[in-house]
Amino acid sequence: MLVADTYLGHRDDATVAEDIDTSDHATVVLSDTERQRSRVRTETTDGCDLGIVVARDLADGDVLEAEDGTLVVVELAAIEALVLDFADSDVSPTAALELGHAVGNRHWNLAVRDRETLFPVTDSKERMETTVAELLPADVPTRYEHVPPTTFDDEGVDHTHRDGTGMHDGGGHAHDHGVRTIDGGDQ
Numbered sequence: 425m426l427v428a429d430t431y432l433g434h435r436d437d438a439t440v441a442e443d444i445d446t447s448d449h450a451t452v453v454l455s456d457t458e459r460q461r462s463r464v465r466t467e468t469t470d471g472c473d474l475g476i477v478v479a480r481d482l483a484d485g486d487v488l489e490a491e492d493g494t495l496v497v498v499e500l501a502a503i504e505a506l507v508l509d510f511a512d513s514d515v516s517p518t519a520a521l522e523l524g525h526a527v528g529n530r531h532w533n534l535a536v537r538d539r540e541t542l543f544p545v546t547d548s549k550e551r552m553e554t555t556v557a558e559l560l561p562a563d564v565p566t567r568y569e570h571v572p573p574t575t576f577d578d579e580g581v582d583h584t585h586r587d588g589t590g591m592h593d594g595g596g597h598a599h600d601h602g603v604r605t606i607d608g609g610d611q
Contacts, residue, residue, distance in 0.1 A: 425465075425473040425474065425475050426450075426468075426472055426473065426474050426475070426490045426491075426492065426494060426496075427474075427475040427476075427477060427490060427491055428474060428475070428476050428477070428478070428488035428489060428490040428494075428496045429476075429477040429478060429488070429489075429490070429491065430478075430488060430489040430490075431478050431480060431486065431487075431488055432487045432488060432489050432495070433486075433487060434483070434485050434486055434487065435485040435486075435487055435497060436485060440487050443487075443495060444487065444495055444497065447494075447495050448494075449487075449494065449495040449496065449497055450468040450469070450470065450472060450474070450490075450494055450495070450496045450497070451468060451469045451470075451496070451497045451499060452466055452467070452468050452469065452474055452476070452496055452497070452498055452499070453469060453499045453500070453501050454466065454476075454482060454498060454499070454500055454501065455500075455501050455573075456500070456501070456503055456573035458476075459481060459482040459483070459498070459500055459573065460481050460482075462477065462478065462479050462480075463475070463476070463477050464476040468496070474490075474496065476488065476496075481577075482498045482500075483498070483500070483574060484498065484499055484500040484572060484574065485497070485498065485499075486498040500572055500573055500574065501573070502570035502571060502572060502573075503544055503545070503570065503571060503572075503573050503575075504544070504545040504568055504569070504570055504571075505535075505542040505543060505544050505545060505568065505569050505570070505571045505575065506542070506543045506545055506549070506552050506553070506556070506566060506568060507540050507541070507542050507566065507567050507568065507569050508540065508541045508542075508543075508556065508560065508564055508565075508566055509539070509540050509564060509565050509566070509567070510539045510540065510541070510564055511538070511539040511540070512563060513561055513563045513564045515561055515564065516561075519559065519560075519561055522559045523556065523559045523560060526555055526556075526558075526559055527543065527555065527556070530547075530555065532544075532546065533546075533576040534576070535571075535575045535576050542569070542571065542575060542576075544573075544575075544576055545568070549568070553566065
């Protein structure tokens, strides 16, 4: 088994790109779960058994080096997302709060892109649609779209509830809802 254990950088870095261009490299496609693990056993796209041992979350385009000098380019598998399109809707503050409360209670990660809200599909589509349908104004269309898993990475936005501060009064627990705002070009 080939083991990639050295992080070299990103394929967009000039030096790394040159190394890729001048070598016989391998490519691996990782799931969202795999990219966040420090140790993964998988296969390259050409079927070579590969172990990845790095102490960092991996991103699309990261380049690793195996112990034999082989470069390994990381690609991320897209994930499916439920998209709520608010572009042609005048959602009331009450409707927005009710929807936010309902999906927050389910601990759904979300990303906001322009006037759209995206949720990774982590439950059955029917359940997710039922959850939002009861609270969503009729003029808000929904659809599914495949997006990079990094769409839902938390960029330092902390939505922690603190018992006793008036922000949350039910149990004294803390959790991160993973809310991320992205621009329209991050697809």
